[in-house]
Amino acid sequence: MSAVASAPHPIEARGLVKRYDQLTAVDHVDLTVEAGTVYGYLGPNGAGKTTSIRMLLGLITPDEGTARLFGRDPLVEGAAALDGVAGFVEAPRFYPYLSARRNLELMAALDGGDAGDRIDDALATVDLTEREDDKVKGYSHGMRQRLGIAAALLRDPRLLLLDEPTTGLDPAGMRDMRQLVRRLAADGITVLLSSHLMTEVEELCDRLAIVRSGRVIYEGGLTDLLRSTGQRYRLRTTDDRRALAVAREQPGVEDPVQRADGLAFAADETVAGELSVALVEAGVAILALVPAAASLEELFFRLTEGDGLPA
Amino acid sequence: MSTTAAPTPTPPAERVAITAAPAPRRHARPPIRAIYRWELRKLWAQKRTYLGLGSAIIIPVIFVVSLMVQHGGPDGVPFGRYVRQTGLAIPPVLLLFSSIWLLPLIVSLVAGDIVANEDGNGTLKTILTRSVDRQQIWLAKMLAAFTYALLALVLFAGVGLLLGGLRYGLHPLTSLSGTRIGVGRALLLMVASLGAYAMPLFALASIALLLSTVTRNSAAAVVGALMASLIMQLLGVISGLDFLKPYLLSTQFDAWQGLLRTPADWAPIVRSAWVSACYALPALAIGLTTFLRRDVTGG
Ligand SMILES: Nc1ncnc2c1ncn2[C@@H]1O[C@H](COP(=O)(O)OP(=O)(O)OP(=O)(O)O)[C@@H](O)[C@H]1O
Ligand SMILES: [Mg+2]
Numbered sequence: 063m064s065a066v067a068s069a070p071h072p073i074e075a076r077g078l079v080k081r082y083d084q085l086t087a088v089d090h091v092d093l094t095v096e097a098g099t100v101y102g103y104l105g106p107n108g109a110g111k112t113t114s115i116r117m118l119l120g121l122i123t124p125d126e127g128t129a130r131l132f133g134r135d136p137l138v139e140g141a142a143a144l145d146g147v148a149g150f151v152e153a154p155r156f157y158p159y160l161s162a163r164r165n166l167e168l169m170a171a172l173d174g175g176d177a178g179d180r181i182d183d184a185l186a187t188v189d190l191t192e193r194e195d196d197k198v199k200g201y202s203h204g205m206r207q208r209l210g211i212a213a214a215l216l217r218d219p220r221l222l223l224l225d226e227p228t229t230g231l232d233p234a235g236m237r238d239m240r241q242l243v244r245r246l247a248a249d250g251i252t253v254l255l256s257s258h259l260m261t262e263v264e265e266l267c268d269r270l271a272i273v274r275s276g277r278v279i280y281e282g283g284l285t286d287l288l289r290s291t292g293q294r295y296r297l298r299t300t301d302d303r304r305a306l307a308v309a310r311e312q313p314g315v316e317d318p319v320q321r322a323d324g325l326a327f328a329a330d331e332t333v334a335g336e337l338s339v340a341l342v343e344a345g346v347a348i349l350a351l352v353p354a355a356a357s358l359e360e361l362f363f364r365l366t367e368g369d370g371l372p373a
Numbered sequence: 374m375s376t377t378a379a380p381t382p383t384p385p386a387e388r389v390a391i392t393a394a395p396a397p398r399r400h401a402r403p404p405i406r407a408i409y410r411w412e413l414r415k416l417w418a419q420k421r422t423y424l425g426l427g428s429a430i431i432i433p434v435i436f437v438v439s440l441m442v443q444h445g446g447p448d449g450v451p452f453g454r455y456v457r458q459t460g461l462a463i464p465p466v467l468l469l470f471s472s473i474w475l476l477p478l479i480v481s482l483v484a485g486d487i488v489a490n491e492d493g494n495g496t497l498k499t500i501l502t503r504s505v506d507r508q509q510i511w512l513a514k515m516l517a518a519f520t521y522a523l524l525a526l527v528l529f530a531g532v533g534l535l536l537g538g539l540r541y542g543l544h545p546l547t548s549l550s551g552t553r554i555g556v557g558r559a560l561l562l563m564v565a566s567l568g569a570y571a572m573p574l575f576a577l578a579s580i581a582l583l584l585s586t587v588t589r590n591s592a593a594a595v596v597g598a599l600m601a602s603l604i605m606q607l608l609g610v611i612s613g614l615d616f617l618k619p620y621l622l623s624t625q626f627d628a629w630q631g632l633l634r635t636p637a638d639w640a641p642i643v644r645s646a647w648v649s650a651c652y653a654l655p656a657l658a659i660g661l662t663t664f665l666r667r668d669v670t671g672g
Contacts, residue, residue, distance in 0.1 A: 119502050122668035132397060140506040146397020149502070155495035155672050159418045168411050172503035174403035213499070220397045 070133030072097055072147075072221040072252040073118060077127035080113050080276075087113040089276035090127070095254055095269075097220075100247045102263030102270035103256040106366050110276040111256040115151050115225050118254075119144070131221060149223030149254075153230075154210025158199035162190055162209055165198055169213045177216045184212035187242070204235045211242065221252045228262060240266055260362040274366045287361065295334055298324035298349040305346045312337045317364065326354065405509050405516075412487070412517035421486060422521070425479040429525040432475060433467055433533035437540060451549055451630060459544035460537030461559045464530040465633065468570055471529060472626035477577055477602040479525045484518035484581035485594030488664070492589040495672025511664045515582060515657065522578045523571055530567055552635040566629035569642050572649040573625035577602055579653040583660040586667075619644060622652050 073095035080088040088110040095101045105111050116122045118129045120136025120143060128135055134143035156165040166184065170177035185191045188208035193201075201209065207227060214222060227243070228236040243266055247253050257263050263270050264284060272280040280287060299305040302325055309318040309325060314333035319326050329337065338348055416422045440456055447453040450469050455462035488511070491497040500510060546559040554562065581598035588594050605623040608614055618624050628645035631638035 116498075116668075116670070119498075121498055121501060122670060123666070141402060141504050142399060144502060144504065145399050151498060152672065153495075155499050157415060157418070157494060157496055160415070164414075164418075168414075169499070169503060171407050171411050172403060172500055172505045174407070174504050175400050217503070 069097070070130065071095060072132055073101075073130070073254060074133070075114070075118065075127065075129045078114060078117055078124050078129060079126035080110075080117060080122065081125050086276050088117065088124075091273070091276070091278055092281075093271060093278070095221075095252060097252050098247075098250060099268045100243065100253045100255060100266050102267035103254055103273065104258065104260065104263050104270050104362065105256075105273035106258055108275075109258075109273040109366075111258075111273060112151050112225055113276075114273075115149070115223050115254070115256060118223060119147075119149070119151065121151065146217070146220040147223065148214035148217040148219035148221075149225070150210045150214065151223075151225040153203070154206055154213065156198040156206065156209060156213075159197060161195045161197055162201070162212075163194040165209070166213060166216060170216050173217055177218070180216050180218065184215040187215060188212045189238075203230045204232065207231060207235070207239070211239075219251060222246060222254070224253065224255045226256055226258070228257070228259070236262075272362065272365050279365055293330060293334075294326060294328045294354045296321075296324055296326050296350070296352050296354045298351075299341060300347040300349065301345075304344060305341055308340050308344050308346065309337060312340055324350070400504070402509065403505055405513050408505055408509055408513035409516050412513045413520065416483065416487075416517060416521060419490075421482055425482045425521070425525055426528060428475065429479055429529040430532050432471070433463070433529060433536060436467060436470075436533065437463065437536040441540065451633075452546075455547055456537070457541055459546055460534055460539070460541050461543055461546040461556065461563070463533040463537030463541075464563055465566070465630075467529060467533045468566070468629065469627075472570075472623070473606065474599065474603065476526065476529065476574060478599055480518075480522045480574055480578050481581040481595045481598035481602075483521045484578040485585045485596075485598050486591040487514045487518050488582065488585040488660075489589050489591040489594050492671065493591055497669050498672050501669055507665050508661060511586075511661050515579075515660075518578050518582055519575055522574050526567055526571060526574060530563070534563070546633075548633050548635050549630060550634045554633075554635075562632050566632050569629035569632065569645060570626065572628075572645050573622050573652075576622055576625075576649040576653040576656075579656040579660070583656040583663075586660040586664050620648055620651075622649065625649055 071094055073093055075091060075093040078088050078091040078093075079086065091110070091114055093103075093114070103111055103114070113122070117124045118131065118136075120129075120140070123137060129137075131143055131147050132145075134145075136143035156162075157168070160168070163181065163185070166181045167178065170181060182191075185194050188211050190205065190208055190212060193205065198206065198209065207230070211224075211227070214224075224243070228239045231239060240262065243253060243255065247266075253266075255263070255266060267284070269283055270280070270287070271278045297305065297309075302320060306318055306320055306325055309315050309327055312333070314329055315337055316328040327337075334351065334353075338351060341348055447456065447466060450466055452462040452465045452469075456466055491500070501507060543556050545553045545555055548554050577598060580601055581594055584594035584597040585591070588597065602623065605621045609618050609621050609623050625641075625645035625648050628641035631641040
């Protein structure tokens with residue numbers, strides 16, 4: 063058992079903090095990504111996703127805490143900590159005055175080993191073989207994004223850190239990028255994928271962390287997240303405004319909100335029954351009361367805009 | 374997914390994934406030589422490189438042509454009297470003129486850009502997430518900047534010598550002490566002079582590198598290094614500040630003249646060596662440590 067248990071995790075971050083003047087961009091983030099997972103790092107703009115990934119890659123120094131990739135700290139071991147690790151933060155950048163192939167040749171030279179032998183494959187994987195001799199200056203955003211993946215693949219990574227890889231891509235580009243991520247994951251590559259799209263994380267990831275204002279506000283599996291939030295109901299009445307007031311007064315009703323098509327709230331079955339009685343007593347007739355599967359998207363908004371996880 | 378079975382009895386399901394992906398093996402860092410070669414290739418692909426090298430070629434051409442079309446001068450400079458007698462006198466005169474701003478400008482143009490350029494393009498994060506350490510990247514950049522400086526210097530003097538030789542022939546040179554120096558020996562001394570001239574030039578390149586690293590802005594670093602060079606020249610001509618003169622970088626650009634005396638005067642060369650080092654080493658040390666510690670944001 064010992065060898066198995068002691069194998070270091072691809073990512074293990076403890077208490078990461080990064081401050082910019084008054085602003086705490088990353089606030090005591092703990093992150094453990096186990097081998098073989100596709101891990102979603104989800105948060106709205108400015109949540110600190112990029113800053114966290116920069117710290118993991120050793121591009122910036124944390125004010126507190128440590129980051130380890132396969133047990134190696136980039137601040138201590140430098141580039142050696144990135145052996146078997148690849149990825150990018152924000153939009154991948156290349157030398158605009160060099161062709162895509164030249165850029166990859168340069169990357170391969172900086173990788174050493176047999177990275178140079180993988181250039182053809184990498185270009186083919188991201189479908190850039192036809193344009194390999196064009197200067198990157200003339201590349202579209204989507205092509206640069208793909209070249210970023212190609213550059214990462216040269217390293218034959220065991221761990222990929224991708225910062226919003228689908229941002230700015232057209233629908234087909236997004237689909238291709240997601241397919242690629244799935245394929246790489248199927249090859250056994252561990253992936254950390256940051257995103258502000260819940261649907262993307264839902265589609266690709268086994269586990270996720272949701273960050274807001276630098277703090278991790280949820281960490282776990284997707285199904286656990288759904289379960290943790292309680293049953294949600296949708297309610298239509300003859301007087302929604304009144305119904306909302308009643309729902310707010312009713313003990314056990316969580317997070318009642320007015321929607322275009324009626325009200326929504328979270329509650330267990332007994333509480334929902336009690337609420338229906340209370341509504342009738344208040345003179346509000348119920349047109350529909352249906353249990354709704356909480357969409358993750360909705361959850362995400364509630365988590366990142368509200369006060370955190372409901373009890 | 375798990376092709377690598379654990380040696381011990383069937384592990385629990387959640388452990389399988391862990392055994393499937395052992396920590397990647399470590400591999401050797403690529404040598405600085407490889408990074409340096411790519412730094413040169415990057416320079417080779419950029420316009421400013423040609424702007425600098427082009428000036429290093431065109432200025433001597435203009436100088437020789439101007440000698441051909443006009444009669445007097447250049448007056449009041451060492452070797453100025455002999456420029457129409459032997460091509461060997463042309464590089465020394467060119468060197469005297471060029472130390473004011475031409476070579477400092479050419480050198481700053483590249484050395485001031487070589488780090489800041491990566492900030493501008495956002496490529497620092499790209500190269501710093503490969504298998505090379507930060508100091509390797511920075512040292513390779515330093516070597517590339519020095520190589521470029523040396524190349525510009527050699528081209529500059531070489532083109533002058535070539536054109537001067539073609540036009541006026543290679544005849545013995547009259548030294549600063551009035552003695553005659555044979556052609557072979559004069560050529561050797563020329564090479565040595567370029568070596569002496571390269572010392573303060575490298576020091577200036579080091580200052581430009583420092584500014585390039587610290588300011589992260591190419592234009593600021595190029596202008597800053599050139600300013601530093603001009604300010605030192607200014608300090609050198611203020612009469613009340615004579616005591617400063619031996620320690621100014623600008624003064625060291627004239628040290629090579631000691632070699633063209635008989636017997637050779639090594640004192641200015643030796644001083645140039647340590648004064649240049651006094652400028653270069655701290656600049657390089659601060660530049661490197663800044664680069665090692667800095668946060669790579671943006672891009
Ligand atoms: N170099 C910097 N200087 C000052 N503040 C910074 C810097 N980098 C990031 N920040 C701040 O830190 C916070 C987190 O930024 P970060 O880029 O990590 O967010 P993000 O989650 O990646 O956002 P996005 O989804 O927009 O990419 C932001 O408020 C940002 O303004
Ligand atoms: Mg970001």
